[in-house]
Amino acid sequence: MYAVKQALVEELEQIRADGLYKVERELTTPQSSHVSTTQAEALNFCANNYLGLADHPDVVAAAREALDRWGFGMASVRFICGTQTQHRELERAIADFSGTEEAILFSSCFDANGGVFEVLFTAEDAIISDELNHASIIDGIRLSKARRFRYRNRDLADLRRQLEAARDAGARRTVVVTDGVFSMDGYYAPLEEICDLAEEFGAMVFVDDSHAVGFVGEHGRGTHEHCGVLDRVDIITGTLGKALGGASGGYVAAHAEIVDLLRQRARPYLFSNAVAPSVVAGSLKALEIAREAAEPRERLRTNTALFRRLMAQAGFEVLEGTHPITPVMFPGDDGARRASQVADAMLARGVYVIAFSYPVVPKGKARIRVQLSAAHSEEDVRACVAAFVAARDEVG
Incomplete structure (x- = not known):
C-alpha cells in the first residue's frame, strides 16, 4: 500500500507542478x-x-413543498418503486418542450449520454462523433461495440467523409453525434447542415443540448429550434442542472420507441435511484418558468x-x-x-x-x-x- 500511496503523491505533485491542480x-x-x-x-x-433560476423563489418554494408532499428520497430505482406521478409529469413536459414524442429521466445528463449508445448501437453500427464532444458522450460511445468515426469540430466536409466511410464499411445503423453548444468555446453546432448530410446518408442525429435548453432559440427550446430543425433531430439529451433550475438530473428526449427501449435496457437508468422528489418538483417549476421567459x-x-x-x-x-x-x-x-x-x-x-x-x-x-x-x-x-x-x- 505504501508504494501505491507514494505513487499517488507523486502524481498529485506533478499535477500541481503543471499548474493543473483544481481547488474547489x-x-x-x-x-x-x-x-x-x-x-x-x-x-x-x-x-x-x-x-437565474437556481435561487428563484418559485423554484425553491416548489422544491420545499415537494419535501412535505413527496418525501426526501425515492430509495429505489424507477422500475421497482421509484416512479411517482410527478416523474412522469416532468418527462411529458420535457418531451413537449423538446418537440419529441417521449422523454426519460436520468440521474444526470452524464448518465443519459452513458446510457444511450450501448442500447441502440451494436457492432453492426457506426457512431460518428464531433471531436470536441463532451466527455460524457465520449465515455458513452466507449461502452458501445459500434464502429467509431470522428470528424473535425463543425467540419461538414470531414463529416461527409466519415459518413461515406461508415456507409462503405456496411454499417447497418449510423448516428451523427454532436454537442448543440460546445462548452469550452461557446460555438453552436451547424445543425441544419448536419441534418441535411444525415438525411442524405440515412443517418440518425443525436444532440446533447445541455448548454442551450431553456434559453437558446425563440422559445428557449434549444439549438434545434435556433437552427430551424425542430423535427429533424432524432435524439436530444439535456440536463436539469444548468438553465432549468441548476439542481441535478438529465434526460433523453426522442421517438417513443427509443425511450421505451432505454427504459428496458439503459444500465444507468435501471441501476440508479430515481431523481429526488424535490428536484423533480423544482425542475417542473423551472421548466414552467422557462417556457414564458x-x-x-x-x-x-x-x-x-x-x-x-x-x-x-x-x-x-x-x-x-x-x-x-x-x-x-x-x-x-x-x-x-x-x-x-x-x-x-x-x-x-x-x-x-x-x-x-x-x-x-x-x-x-x-x-x-x-x-x-x-x-x-x-x-x-x-x-x-x-x-x-x-x-x-x-x-x-
Whole structure:
C-alpha cells in the first residue's frame, strides 16, 4: 500500500507542478449572480445559471413543498418503486418542450449520454462523433461495440467523409453525434447542415443540448429550434442542472420507441435511484418558468452582447459568437499561468471566474470562460469588465 500511496503523491505533485491542480472554492451562500465564498463576496460569472433560476423563489418554494408532499428520497430505482406521478409529469413536459414524442429521466445528463449508445448501437453500427464532444458522450460511445468515426469540430466536409466511410464499411445503423453548444468555446453546432448530410446518408442525429435548453432559440427550446430543425433531430439529451433550475438530473428526449427501449435496457437508468422528489418538483417549476421567459432570455442576450463588446473594446481576445459562454483567451506557452493569475486577481476584486488550461483545452489556448446570466445587471457586467482590466494591469 505504501508504494501505491507514494505513487499517488507523486502524481498529485506533478499535477500541481503543471499548474493543473483544481481547488474547489466553497460557497457560503446559495448559487446566484452574487455569492460569497470562504475567501470573499463576489459577482459570479462562472456558473451555468443562465436564466437565474437556481435561487428563484418559485423554484425553491416548489422544491420545499415537494419535501412535505413527496418525501426526501425515492430509495429505489424507477422500475421497482421509484416512479411517482410527478416523474412522469416532468418527462411529458420535457418531451413537449423538446418537440419529441417521449422523454426519460436520468440521474444526470452524464448518465443519459452513458446510457444511450450501448442500447441502440451494436457492432453492426457506426457512431460518428464531433471531436470536441463532451466527455460524457465520449465515455458513452466507449461502452458501445459500434464502429467509431470522428470528424473535425463543425467540419461538414470531414463529416461527409466519415459518413461515406461508415456507409462503405456496411454499417447497418449510423448516428451523427454532436454537442448543440460546445462548452469550452461557446460555438453552436451547424445543425441544419448536419441534418441535411444525415438525411442524405440515412443517418440518425443525436444532440446533447445541455448548454442551450431553456434559453437558446425563440422559445428557449434549444439549438434545434435556433437552427430551424425542430423535427429533424432524432435524439436530444439535456440536463436539469444548468438553465432549468441548476439542481441535478438529465434526460433523453426522442421517438417513443427509443425511450421505451432505454427504459428496458439503459444500465444507468435501471441501476440508479430515481431523481429526488424535490428536484423533480423544482425542475417542473423551472421548466414552467422557462417556457414564458421571453424577457429573461432577451436580458441574457443583452448582457452577453454588452460583455463581448466591452471586452473587445478593452483589447481582450474573445472568441467570436453570441452564446453566453464567452471565452476570454490567454494564448501562448505562459497563457495558463497568466489566466490563473488573472482569475485570482479578479476574485480579490470581487469577481469570481475560473481559468481553464490543458488538458481541458488544447495547449496554448488557455482561457477564462465567462458565463453570463439573466440575473446579472448591466452594472454587474460592467464591473466584471473593469475587474478584467485591473487584473490584467496587475498581472502584466
